[in-house]
Amino acid sequence: MSALEKNIWVVAEHVEGVVQPVTYEVVAFAEKVATATGGRVSVVVVGHPARPTAEQIAEASGLDVIALDAEAASSGSVEILRRLLKGLALPHPPRFLFVPHTTMGWDLAPGLAVDLGASSLSSVCGFEGDPEPLFRRRILNGKFLQEVRPADNRSVVVTVAPGTEDPYVSKTNRPGSVHMHEAEEPVSSTKVLGHVDPPESSVNLREAEVIIAAGRGVGDEENLGCIEELAGLFRRGAVGASRPLCDAGVLPLACQVGMTGQTVSPKLYIACGVSGALQHTMGMQNSDMVIAINTDPNATFCREAHYSVVADLHEFIPLLIEKIRGLRGEPSE
Ligand SMILES: Cc1cc2nc3c(=O)[nH]c(=O)nc-3n(C[C@H](O)[C@H](O)[C@H](O)COP(=O)(O)OP(=O)(O)OC[C@H]3O[C@@H](n4cnc5c(N)ncnc54)[C@H](O)[C@@H]3O)c2cc1C
Structure with missing residues (x-):
């Protein structure tokens, strides 16, 4: 496997540019996997505009951020997100692509894995071993833990359960680099017509x-x-x-x-x-x-x-x- 293929991507979850805290938990998990496998973590931000969100993450994490700017991404459609990520990843697929195990991640991961010819692992809550990690995931409503070693000749799209790690804290006082990409507007079979705000609630x-x-x-x-x-x-x-x-x-x-x-x-x-x-x-x-x-x-x-x-x-x-x-x-x- 080439050094490039050892790369690890974390897909940032954000709502209209506001980074969701779970993103940094997944980054912390990815960093641990990177330490074990010798890989290098980059965070991927897809949005419009993508740069401010990417800079925010690069500042907070000190990690490199790949920012993909596409107007269509502002619709919040996971299908669009998947198509954009496919275009970004296919030329040089990363070894691991981590996404939060949230409604966004559930929607995204299986289809993206198919698009990339990758394996898909959901609800992962730990791993051990190096250089090839053995992932632990919850099955049967969390009653049992399953250990899975993914095939080593293809990418793996992994959803990471929230709470698996504490949020990542930058190990440097320098921001990471932001690498901007622009994408063709993808074709989508679905169209988001709008969003309905949930009833007002102070619950967080x-x-x-x-x-x-x-x-x-x-x-x-x-x-x-x-x-x-x-x-x-x-x-x-x-x-x-x-x-x-x-x-x-x-x-x-x-x-x-x-x-x-x-x-x-x-x-x-x-x-x-x-x-x-x-x-x-x-x-x-x-x-x-x-x-x-x-x-x-x-x-x-x-x-x-x-x-x-x-x-x-x-x-x-x-x-x-x-x-x-x-x-x-x-x-x-
Ligand atoms: C697909 C699926 C998804 C689900 N998702 C969720 C989910 O996300 N979250 C969730 O919570 N559930 C979920 N459920 C439901 C879940 O299975 C349980 O039915 C539910 O969690 C039970 O809620 P409960 O403990 O409040 O009620 P109960 O099981 O009825 O328990 C009530 C408890 O209160 C105690 N009690 C009664 N009176 C008092 C009193 N005066 N003082 C002190 N104790 C008292 C009783 O001893 C009892 O232990 C899901 C179910 C399914 C099938």
Whole structure:
């Protein structure tokens, strides 16, 4: 394999030029693979205009950035993104092409792998070995880990699970170089007509350091007060939820944690009246510390959390709030 083929690309995820934090997590993963395989990481930005986003990443990471400017990319169509990346990669395909395991990445990776004659690996959460890595990926809703060694004679498109690594921190105070490319406008079989903004929400679970997650055990909307109050005690606290609560409209969909919700990795995750179904824990298993509050000592969360409190949350949480306020010398509300 030539030195060029050892190259590693990370496809940056951005929304109208705003780089999504998960991009830097994937960069951190790619850097580790590069150290093991002797490859070199470049970040690829596709957009319009692509340069400001590329410069932002080059500044923050110190890594080289390949920027592909194409007006069509501003549509946000993943098909267009795939076609543009194909044109960029085909002349000199990189050995590994890492993308975040997000809705963008799910859409992009399999088709891009077909376009490049590459292998495709999804939901990768680790690797070991060098020079050829053995990737670990989650299968069967995260119940098992599978180890996969990709064929060494072709590129591999890999989606990396959010939370696999901490965001990459530049090892230099010099920005990386930006290599600009322009592309022909690709032909697309689909046309994006517009975007519908999600309902206004102040929830930003991925940025939260403490998440108080409400499960079915919380009951209805009237009982949310203590959950919100507890979350409000922490400077970067937020309310999360299990799916039944979001399905019932008790909390907005933006609060949902899990397989079909958000993937989070806070310092502290307090699961209140959440049983710990796999589809939920898939979204929060990278939390530093987990506390479960549940009436059922046999609930999965009670067995798997770092600490579990077997109690009725409606009785326990007000006491916890009072205790925290007392320790801080704050008056009770
Ligand atoms: C394809 C698919 C995708 C899914 N995606 C997701 C997802 O992204 N996120 C998600 O969360 N789920 C998801 N689910 C649903 C998931 O399988 C579970 O059904 C769901 O997580 C259960 O939510 P829960 O723990 O709140 O409710 P339950 O399982 O009903 O648990 C409620 C818990 O509350 C406890 N409890 C009751 N009263 C109290 C009280 N007063 N005090 C303390 N504890 C109390 C009970 O002991 C119980 O353990 C998905 C399911 C499928 C099939």
